[in-house]
Amino acid sequence: MNKLRQKWYTISIRSKVILLAGAVLAALWTLVAMVMIQLHSFSGQSAIIMEEYMDITGFMDAFSAENVCLEAFVRQIQPPEAREDYLAAIQETDQLLRELRPHQRTDRQGEYALKRAISNAMEHYRASQSVLLSIEETDEMIAPYLSLRSQAAYIDGYSRDLLHGRMVQGGGQWREITASNSRSGQRFALILALDTALMALALLIFTHSILKPLTDLGRAADEISRGCYDAPPLAVHGDDEIGRTAHSFNLMQTEIRKTIHALEQQAEMEKSLLEKEVEAARMHRRLQERRFAQLQSQINPHFLFNTLNTIAALAREESAPLSEELILRLSSFFRYSLESDEKLVPLGREIQLLRDYMELQETRYGDRITMEIHADPSLNSVVVPKLILQPLVENSILHGLRTRGGGGQIRIRTYRGRRGVTVMVSDNGCGFDPRRMRPESGRHRSIGLDNIRERMELSGGRLDIFSRPGLGTAVRITIKEEGEA
Structure with missing residues (x-):
């Protein structure tokens, strides 16, 4: 068993897939072939039974239609096409009668006797029918018509007896077919169970020898991508493609681990130098931020407001009330938008700001x-x-x-x-x-x-x-x- 397992791991993945798929397909096609053979046998037997039924019922229907045409033919007032319809019905009946002819080797004894009786009766019936067709006067057709009706009753009785015997025999054949199908169904169920077990075994072998090593390889690669380089090496079971890939992966993991350890040692050596440089850069940035804050604090927005108020006072002295009003509104607008550090304000202040802004815009427009x-x-x-x-x-x-x-x-x-x-x-x-x-x-x-x-x-x-x-x-x-x- 171990030798067979070792041999299995040495063959290529392609050969493994071909062998497993071939075994599964062989089992499936065996089951399908048996089902097809059984269906073909059932279809053939059913066709024979139905063909015999159709021969008998076809003859009975044609002979019944012929009798209907006969009644139309012997009436006092005949339809114009009565003779043509009657002759056509006779030809149809004769054609179906030929398909119902007896076969001593294939027919059972009772069926053979009834078919012979029907054939003999039809010969006498056709002879009497020829007499009827040769008469031209309608009144003279009564006696031959009654004779034909009497003979037709015998033929119809023979046909019904033949149909009944055929139905009885067909019922027995259907019971035999049903019993045979039941036995075949049991065999199919057993074969299907065996095929299912074989496919499960093939799937288990495929999973264990192909999918599981691939899954382990993918998991190890994920560990490498997450930075875990100290994971245990992969198990190498054979010399197929997966085994060679796992061996190469183990070598790559070892080399990466050595390289990472060397880089970590180098990083430790450079860390102290880098920390000093970072601390120096941080102190330089703080110094620049302090200088910027100092320069920014020197910009006093009140200089702008005081300047605008000075210009407004000058406009008042020069008797320019409109200019004074506009400058004051502009000063209020700047004070509101620049000086206030508030992020939320009352809605009324926003409305008042709009009034100041529109005063300025209405001066322009x-x-x-x-x-x-x-x-x-x-x-x-x-x-x-x-x-x-x-x-x-x-x-x-x-x-x-x-x-x-x-x-x-x-x-x-x-x-x-x-x-x-x-x-x-x-x-x-x-x-x-x-x-x-x-x-x-x-x-x-x-x-x-x-x-x-x-x-x-x-x-x-x-x-x-x-x-x-x-x-x-x-x-x-x-x-x-x-x-x-």
Whole structure:
């Protein structure tokens, strides 16, 4: 047994697969051949029985149809085609009678006698029929017709007796066929069980001698890929392709392990030098960060605010109230956007920032662009992310209304809707197709919109854009209040 197993491991994988597949296919084809032989035998026996049934019933049906045509032929008023139909029926009956002729060597004794009786009776019947066909007067056909009816009754009785005997004999043959099929089914079940056992054995051999070594090789390769180089070597069972591959894999694993150990020793030697360099780089970076923070702290935003206030005071002395108002609003706008470190602000402050911004824009555009604000005062204390409304109004002016000759209108509305606190910013500008928005397009998609959308999503809200070319654009901001799920 050990010699056979060792011999098995020395042959190639191709030869193993061919041998196993050949054994399985031989068992399957043996079973299929036996089934086909049994089916062919059953089909042949069934065909013989059915052919005999069809010969008898065919003759009986043709003879019955002939008698029907005879009745139409002897009527006082004959149909025009009665004679032709009768002659055709006679030919059909004669043809089927020839197929029913007796065979002394193949027919059983009772069947042979009945077939001989039918043949003799039909000879007398045809002789009487010739007399009938030779008569031209309908009145003279009565006596021959009655004689034919009497003979037909005898022939019909012989045919029924022959059919009954055939059915009795066929029943016995069917019982023999059924018993034979039952015995064959038992043999097939036994052979199928043996084939199943053979296929299971072949699958077990294939799994143990081919799949398992391949699985072990793949598992060892996975261990190598995960950095585990100290795994035990693979077992080599033979000199086939898998055995040679496992042997080469063991050599490769040994070489990799030696190389890794050498690299680890070298890395330990270089580690101290690298740590010193990293510490020096870290100290240099900290020094640069401190210097940058020091320079940044010297930039005081109040310098800008104080300068704007100085210019506003100068405008007041020079009696330029409009310039003073614009400078003060600009100073307030800068103070709000630059000085405050808050990330969340009341909605009322955002609305006030819009008013300051539009004061500046109306100075530039005049009556060409107007803004309407319908804000619910009860929502002014709702907390929102800072600077979410001014970029939307700025986009409406730059991308939707600036090219209009006049009549540009921006509407801002705050209300508490079904979705929560909602802010709608809409314009009657040129609009666009939202489906054609692209991240790289600078015309209808800006950093401001992306920034607002991201901040709204982080705070639990959302931003939706609705636009149609030629009809304007609307942006809906939904705000999640504290305490909402």
